[in-house]
Amino acid sequence: LGRRINSAVNDLTRSATLDEKAFDGMIKEISNALVEADVNIKLVSSLRKQIKASVKFNELPARANKKNIIQKAVFDALVDIVNPHQVPYNPKKGKSNVIMFVGLQGAGKTTTCTKLARWYQARGFKTCLVCADTFRAGAFDQLKQNATKAKIPYYGSLTQTDPVVVARDGVEKFKKDRFEIIIVDTSGRHHQEEALFAEMQEIQAAVQPHQTVMVLDASIGQAAEAQSRAFKEAADFGAIIITKTDGAAAGGGAISAVAATHTPIVFIGTGEHLLDLEKFNPQSFVSKLLGMGDLQGLAEHVQSLKLDQKDTMKNLTEGKFTVRDLRDQLTNIMKMGPLSKMASMIPGLSGMMGGMDDEDGASKLKRMIYICDSMTAKELDSDGKIFVEQPTRMTRVARGSGTSVREVEELLTQQRMMSGMAKKVKSATTNAQKAQGQM
Numbered sequence: 004l005g006r007r008i009n010s011a012v013n014d015l016t017r018s019a020t021l022d023e024k025a026f027d028g029m030i031k032e033i034s035n036a037l038v039e040a041d042v043n044i045k046l047v048s049s050l051r052k053q054i055k056a057s058v059k060f061n062e063l064p065a066r067a068n069k070k071n072i073i074q075k076a077v078f079d080a081l082v083d084i085v086n087p088h089q090v091p092y093n094p095k096k097g098k099s100n101v102i103m104f105v106g107l108q109g110a111g112k113t114t115t116c117t118k119l120a121r122w123y124q125a126r127g128f129k130t131c132l133v134c135a136d137t138f139r140a141g142a143f144d145q146l147k148q149n150a151t152k153a154k155i156p157y158y159g160s161l162t163q164t165d166p167v168v169v170a171r172d173g174v175e176k177f178k179k180d181r182f183e184i185i186i187v188d189t190s191g192r193h194h195q196e197e198a199l200f201a202e203m204q205e206i207q208a209a210v211q212p213h214q215t216v217m218v219l220d221a222s223i224g225q226a227a228e229a230q231s232r233a234f235k236e237a238a239d240f241g242a243i244i245i246t247k248t249d250g251a252a253a254g255g256g257a258i259s260a261v262a263a264t265h266t267p268i269v270f271i272g273t274g275e276h277l278l279d280l281e282k283f284n285p286q287s288f289v290s291k292l293l294g295m296g297d298l299q300g301l302a303e304h305v306q307s308l309k310l311d312q313k314d315t316m317k318n319l320t321e322g323k324f325t326v327r328d329l330r331d332q333l334t335n336i337m338k339m340g341p342l343s344k345m346a347s348m349i350p351g352l353s354g355m356m357g358g359m360d361d362e363d364g365a366s367k368l369k370r371m372i373y374i375c376d377s378m379t380a381k382e383l384d385s386d387g388k389i390f391v392e393q394p395t396r397m398t399r400v401a402r403g404s405g406t407s408v409r410e411v412e413e414l415l416t417q418q419r420m421m422s423g424m425a426k427k428v429k430s431a432t433t434n435a436q437k438a439q440g441q442m
């Protein structure tokens with residue numbers, strides 16, 4: 004999608020006659036790209052008007068950077084749509100906050116409710132899970148396994164077949180035990196059956212959730228609008244979580260769902276791993292959709308790592324990035340699991356890791372860590388210039404780590420690039436911290 008939009012804009016700026024007709028043609032091309040990315044057709048047509056109105060092509064000064072102006076207009080219009088200008092429910096410490104999940108089967112409810120529980124647990128909430136999916140065989144087992152892995156208390160039943168009873172009993176028990184975040188997982192059917200909606204409403208009435216979250220698969224496509232409307236009518240959810248944003252889908256359906264229900268997206272799922280959950284950020288979501296890279300997301304991710312991050316964060320906020328910072332990052336990436344995801348957020352690294360599967364990537368990472376471990380403290384805390392001034396250091400490190408000089412050089416190139424990026428991350432981090440107060 005990003006490529007198509009960019010090429011549409013490029014065609015315009017390259018063409019000799021920058022007339023209004025060429026501009027119209029470009030907007031049409033962008034619109035088609037958005038529809039192909041599953042943004043709702045009606046939405047695209049109103050976007051089209053909005054962009055035309057905001058750019059005022061005829062009034063642009065002759066020497067204005069038209070490409071930038073147009074790209075920014077597209078970006079702003081999309082951000083405006085996914086930004087529903089509504090503050091989601093913010094759980095309070097010291098009381099029982101009940102959060103209920105709804106969504107179709109396979110959307111990612113069970114996976115995501117454990118991720119969300121862990122997210123709150125890591126922020127000091129006393130957190131637990133209730134499995135009210137008695138419809139699917141094995142549903143309780145799945146939740147049990149996830150919860151055990153994350154060390155989160157759970158409730159469910161193998162014998163009780165009424166999900167309403169299980170939900171009510173579980174929530175009551177955990178409320179008595181003064182749990183602060185009680186997340187209720189429910190079942191989803193294949194289609195939007197009456198039975199599903201009736202069950203959802205009964206559970207909702209029984210547990211009185213403070214927040215109902217609809218889980219939506221990013222690949223839902225043009226069906227997103229109708230589906231989210233139907234769920235909104237039946238269960239009046241107050242927040243959306245989009246899952247599988249790491250997949251191939253462009254995610255245009257998600258935009259349509261927000262526009263149709265005026266409900267904020269609060270988190271996005273970015274993988275199958277327990278930690279693959281990120282706070283939703285409209286700017287970063289749209290830049291990804293448009294293929295502009297994701298510095299904001301990277302900054303959030305760095306913050307969520309917590310471990311070994313104090314100095315790196317301090318350096319980053321000062322716009323610095325040493326070899327030791329790179330080493331800490333590499334160790335954390337190893338800890339975080341799926342490499343492709345982290346790598347895709349770091350422009351240079353995605354090139355280096357390109358085409359490798361996770362196993363290749365992991366062994367490459369290990370070698371990079373060995374290289375760092377063969378350095379002296381002085382070298383680690385340097386900005387890397389020391390190696391350029393005294394190249395024999397590279398030979399020594401390569402020999403010590405059992406790698407090659409070429410690999411050492413590669414690592415230093417990586418660090419230099421990160422150091423250049425640190426300045427950009429600095430401003431993005433400030434923005435992310437501002438957003439931290441909300442859910």
Ligand code: GDP
Nearest residue numbers: 108109110111112113114246247272273274275
């Ligand atoms: P439910 O039926 O709504 O409870 O869906 P599940 O939680 O069982 O998830 C269905 C499948 O989607 C599982 O294989 C999950 O691992 C997978 N899944 C969930 N969230 C994500 C995500 O963010 N990224 C990826 N790649 N897979 C996910």
Ligand code: MG
Nearest residue numbers: 112113136142
């Ligand atoms: Mg499930």
